[in-house]
Amino acid sequence: MRKLLFALAALCLGLAVGTSAEAADKTIRVGASPTPHAEILRACEPILKEQGYTLEIVEYADYVQPNVALESGELDANYFQHKPYLDDFNAQKGTHLVPIAFVHYEPFGIYAGRTKSLKDLKKGAIVSVPNDTTNEARGLLLLQANGLIKLKNTSLSATRLDIVENPLKLKIEELEAAQLVRSLPDVDIATINGNYALLGGLNAADALAVEASDSEAANAYANVLVVRKGDEQRPELVALAKALKSDAVKDYMIKTYKGAVLPK
Secondary structure, rough: OHHHHHHHHHHHHHHHHHHHHHHHEEEEEEEEEEEHHHHHHHHHHHHHOOOEEEEEEEEOOOOOOHHHHHHHHHOEEEEEEEEHHHHHHHHHOOOEEEEEEEEOOOOOOEOOOOOOOOOHOOOEEEEEEEHHHHHHHHHHHHHHHOOOOOOOOOOOOHHHHHHOOOOOOOEEEOOHHHHHHHHHOOOOEEEEOOHHHHHHHHHHHOOOOOOOOHHHHHHHHOOOEEEEEHHHHHOHHHHHHHHHOOOOHHHHHHHHHHOOOOEO
């Protein structure tokens, strides 16, 4: 009798552990920037729920911790960055992260600070740009596209040291991307990442200039869903990638962000 009771107890324990593990497999823990990435992920929740998956969204205010947390196993995936930034991060930090879906594109813009139009910029005007490698290049290329500077290096690795012509002697200030909107009262103009512009209450339609839809940046800077190398075929992550690329989520982006976020 005692052996039977032990056997039954072991069986119940095994079932409980199995149920718990199965539930854990159905939860997808994803790191994201608050806007628009976390919002877009929430639009995926009904699609994933139909497949039995629960989405747990962890919001981050910077561009470093979501990758650190994914590499360490705290997250199953993240969604906040474009591939050039990911490639640079992997090279700099020795991480092993890969994209599994190209989801959307955020036009990079020049926004007014103390100076309200590009034609009114005066000599010595202050321009703030992102301080991370790929986004700084993106900002500088946008300044060049609008005739404000000329670069000797027109690749995605350009920095302010590559400026060879600067007729207005613009003062380029490198700031953390998350601080660019806050810098506007203290600078003449700023080149700002789309997600931080949205988060800061800026409207892409009010930008002084934006990247052309057929520009190199429009193709290169698509935001990606990222996982650890080796996890590309995990069923729950494949399901998340498909949800992000679904027509329902594409429609959500178009209607919600009115040109500030464009599906790929």
